[in-house]
Amino acid sequence: MIFGRSERGKPPVEPVTLKILVAGGFGVGKTTLVGAVSEIRPLRTEELLTEAGRPVDDTSGVEAKNTTTVAMDFGRITLREDLVLYLFGTPGQERFWFMWDELSEGALGAVVLADTRRLEDCFAAIDYFERRAIPFLVGVNCFEGAARYPADDVRRALDLDDHVPLLMCDARDRESVKETLIGVVQHAMAQAAQRRQTVTT
Amino acid sequence: MSADGQGRSHWFDDEAGPVVRPYAMTRGRTTSAAQHRLDLIAVVVTEPHADDPEDDPTLSPEHVDIVELCRDTSQTVAELSAELDLPIGVVRVLVGDLVESELVHVNRPVPPAELPDESILRDVINGLRAL
Numbered sequence: 001m002i003f004g005r006s007e008r009g010k011p012p013v014e015p016v017t018l019k020i021l022v023a024g025g026f027g028v029g030k031t032t033l034v035g036a037v038s039e040i041r042p043l044r045t046e047e048l049l050t051e052a053g054r055p056v057d058d059t060s061g062v063e064a065k066n067t068t069t070v071a072m073d074f075g076r077i078t079l080r081e082d083l084v085l086y087l088f089g090t091p092g093q094e095r096f097w098f099m100w101d102e103l104s105e106g107a108l109g110a111v112v113l114a115d116t117r118r119l120e121d122c123f124a125a126i127d128y129f130e131r132r133a134i135p136f137l138v139g140v141n142c143f144e145g146a147a148r149y150p151a152d153d154v155r156r157a158l159d160l161d162d163h164v165p166l167l168m169c170d171a172r173d174r175e176s177v178k179e180t181l182i183g184v185v186q187h188a189m190a191q192a193a194q195r196r197q198t199v200t201t
Numbered sequence: 202m203s204a205d206g207q208g209r210s211h212w213f214d215d216e217a218g219p220v221v222r223p224y225a226m227t228r229g230r231t232t233s234a235a236q237h238r239l240d241l242i243a244v245v246v247t248e249p250h251a252d253d254p255e256d257d258p259t260l261s262p263e264h265v266d267i268v269e270l271c272r273d274t275s276q277t278v279a280e281l282s283a284e285l286d287l288p289i290g291v292v293r294v295l296v297g298d299l300v301e302s303e304l305v306h307v308n309r310p311v312p313p314a315e316l317p318d319e320s321i322l323r324d325v326i327n328g329l330r331a332l
Contacts, residue, residue, distance in 0.1 A: 011249055012275045017242040017310050018325065037332065043283035045241070047290055048223060069288075074241075074279055079328025083321070086242050086279065106240060106310050108325070174332075182329050189322045 015084045020184055021103055023090040023129070024113030025121025029141045029171035030089035031073045033113060036177045038075025038087065046071050047099065070096050072103070087181075090125070100128060109184040110136035113171065117146050119157055126158060135188040137165040139180045223287060226263050227294040239293050241279040244308040247272040251304040259302070263287065263295055268304050275308075 022030045034042045049068045073089040085108075091099050104110070110129050114122045122138070129136040140154055148168075155166050165187055170176040224231065232238075247268050254260055254268040266285055270276055276284070282292045299305040311318070 012246055012271070012273055014244055014246055014275050014308050016321065017244055017277060018321075019242050019310075043280065045279045045282040046288050048288045072279075074283075076280075077329070077332065079325060083324055083328065085325060085328070086277065088241070088279075102238075103241070106242075108322075178329050178332055182326050185322050185325050185329070189319060192319070192322075 013081050015078075015080075015082045017084050017086060018108050019086045019088055019103075019106070020181060021088050021090055021100075021107050021110040022113060023100075023110055023122070023125035023136075024141075025115065025118060025125075028113045028115045028121065029143075030113055033111070033139075033141075033169075033171035033177050033180075034073055034075040034087045034089055036172055036174050037077055037181065039078060040076050042073040042075045042089070044071055044073050070099050072099070085181075097128070104129075104132060104134055107134060109188040110134055111180055111184055112136055112138045114138055114140050114154070114158070115143060115146065116140060116149055116154060117143070119154070123158070126160070126164075130161070130164075133191075135184065135191045137167065137180070137183050137187055139167055139169040139171075141171045142168050223291045226261055226287070227291055230294050231290055232294065232297075239278050239296060239307060240310050241289065242277045242310045244275045244277055244310075245271045245281065245296055245299075245305050246275045246308065247305050248303060254304060257302075261295075263291075264299060264304075267292075267295055267299060271305055 022033055024030055031042050047070050049070060070091045072091055075087045077085045077087070079085055088103055090103060110125075112122050112125045112129065126136075126138070138154075138158065138160060140151075142148065151166055151168065158166075160166060165183055167180065167183060169180045245267065251268050251272075254265045257265075260268075263285065267281060270281065270284060278289065278292055278296065281287075281296070282289045285292065287295075296305065296307065300307055311321070
């Protein structure tokens, strides 16, 4: 019997993986936020779409149809050798909703990044996570030169439910992004606890 | 990319898209029979006995790449897609093939229903704080 390469080294660690989504309008700083905490330069992954191919998954359709590419940037944070958190920037365009479905499946929670100069850009994302009861918070990215508004005003403008946290952040700043992500996880914990309570009572 | 200088003289470049249509690598398949759709953060691990995949005539170079990449460090589907510059759908099919031929195995992420495991979430918070 020949022992090959399998004999060298230990088998790789098989970590538990978790993901948090980063949503918001185009140019609001999603990739910047991911890059601020990621241990790797944000990577890009792509999916090809065909109009007909998706629901049917019929192989004969793939070649002929026009394809579109949806790109997503993501980053990685190794919290422990066996616990790794991934951050996915959601594709900005709303016509890629189905991609969101796939991304949000099993997601720990989400950050919706907002820019006070164009708040309406994040309405769709807020609506999306609300409907699916995915824990999320709104991070107001404090761009230089943008007017600062009190949190309550932003909250009102977004028509945000009371239980949804809103905080000011700076997508370029590692500490600020860390706090934002911690906020998401805390919110996810609170929401889970609340759900358990409603089940038992 | 231009270090060799030769690539530039070709009529095609990255803008023209891949020379081989991505789904040609999967022989036109967009799904894998063996696999429920793999999550982007499903972890792919090479089996210890998957020794010389390049000697296996049934495997494409992309299959071999995946086996090699996941040998020393496990990789998620998203990472493989980025690393190999292949669409996620293609990676899913290729990984499905490799699972079928028992060259790799896949660890699915914690299912959503079980997610609110407080101890894991607390570990995440502590881990983030310690960064």
